[in-house]
Amino acid sequence: MVAATDLQTTPSDRLLEVLEDYERVLVVMHDNPDPDAIATGWAISCMIEERLGKPVRLIGGGAIVRAENKHMVELLSPPIELVTDIDVVNTTATILVDCDIGTTNQLATRSGIVPIGVIDHHLNDSDPCELRFKDVRTDAAASASIAAGYLREQKIEPGMKLATAILYAIRTETCGAETEHSPLDRSVVKWLTAFADPELLAEIENAPLERAYFGDVVLAIQRTFVYDDAALCFLPRASGAEIVGEMADLLARCRGVGRVLCAAIIDGDLLLSARTERGSGNAAELLQATLVGLGGCGGHAHRAGGKIPHVGQGQKISEDLHEEIRSRWLKACHVDRKRGTRLVARHEIVENL
Numbered sequence: 001m002v003a004a005t006d007l008q009t010t011p012s013d014r015l016l017e018v019l020e021d022y023e024r025v026l027v028v029m030h031d032n033p034d035p036d037a038i039a040t041g042w043a044i045s046c047m048i049e050e051r052l053g054k055p056v057r058l059i060g061g062g063a064i065v066r067a068e069n070k071h072m073v074e075l076l077s078p079p080i081e082l083v084t085d086i087d088v089v090n091t092t093a094t095i096l097v098d099c100d101i102g103t104t105n106q107l108a109t110r111s112g113i114v115p116i117g118v119i120d121h122h123l124n125d126s127d128p129c130e131l132r133f134k135d136v137r138t139d140a141a142a143s144a145s146i147a148a149g150y151l152r153e154q155k156i157e158p159g160m161k162l163a164t165a166i167l168y169a170i171r172t173e174t175c176g177a178e179t180e181h182s183p184l185d186r187s188v189v190k191w192l193t194a195f196a197d198p199e200l201l202a203e204i205e206n207a208p209l210e211r212a213y214f215g216d217v218v219l220a221i222q223r224t225f226v227y228d229d230a231a232l233c234f235l236p237r238a239s240g241a242e243i244v245g246e247m248a249d250l251l252a253r254c255r256g257v258g259r260v261l262c263a264a265i266i267d268g269d270l271l272l273s274a275r276t277e278r279g280s281g282n283a284a285e286l287l288q289a290t291l292v293g294l295g296g297c298g299g300h301a302h303r304a305g306g307k308i309p310h311v312g313q314g315q316k317i318s319e320d321l322h323e324e325i326r327s328r329w330l331k332a333c334h335v336d337r338k339r340g341t342r343l344v345a346r347h348e349i350v351e352n353l
């Protein structure tokens with residue numbers, strides 16, 4: 001007799017079965033793909049090529065800005081393409097990785113392309129539209145853990161670079177208060193460690209930083225205000241989109257700060273990052289309450305990002321919008337204080353110029 005478990009098909013089997021009907025596959029990462037989107041897409045592409053032998057393209061919009069992520073791409077050469085638009089025929093199966101159909105931060109939705117599948121771990125309450133394949137596990141620290149699980153199910157050994165990329169993705173998704181590892185994350189970390197190169201991982205994490213980065217950080221810290229346990233920082237300048245999230249990660253580590261909101265104007269849009277400590281609320285919900293009617297957002301319980309499009313040119317946000325976001329954020333955080341305290345006292349900043 002065959003055990004019941006032998007008859008169960010795995011998620012990767014189901015995905016491969018759906019893809020049988022198509023000639024080629026387009027794997028779409030979210031814009032400004034991060035290590036998780038890159039590693040997930042890479043693992044999925046690898047599986048499709050190995051098992052089905054169909055041509056796969058792995059694409060995303062925007063750019064890779066964060067120094068560590070650029071270094072990751074240089075050292076590991078993931079097969080990604082950064083593009084501005086896409087055009088697909090109906091013999092192409094489109095799969096979203098590390099993002100969902102309800103979001104506009106990816107090329108498929110913006111181009112009106114209906115994907116056949118989604119592999120993601122973000123919180124998303126958009127309607128469960130008819131997708132042929134959907135694997136969204138919000139308890140997974142990284143989408144890349146789900147994709148690594150597929151490789152393991154298919155008994156495909158990842159090469160050294162792919163294994164390193166997936167491990168790095170899991171590392172980056174478990175920062176700040178989002179350190180929790182699900183049983184899946186733990187088991188794939190163990191499995192991948194045998195294939196990955198720890199030296200490359202260390203090199204990526206210690207990537208060289210541009211001088212502009214230090215300027216962004218010092219100016220942001222000077223402009224950080226704390227209201228009880230809620231911090232707020234409008235970055236006076238940002239050399240890249242990812243500095244907003246990096247500042248939020250840094251400020252979230254400040255003792256006594258449980259909630260952080262950072263914002264900066266990049267190419268005319270206001271980009272926002274929220275972080276919450278465990279027990280200090282849900283970052284995605286707080287950001288949503290702050291942005292309702294102004295812009296969109298998405299993310300996780302303790303890390304979330306959002307955007308208010310077209311707020312103007314230059315790097316300075318208007319007084320009105322600044323005040324609106326500040327008061328909404330404090331209200332969402334249930335903070336009554338109207339005046340904040342500088343994270344670093346003004347006199348110290350001035351004395352040490």
Ligand SMILES: [Mn+2]
Nearest residue numbers: 036098142143
């Ligand atoms: Mn992710």
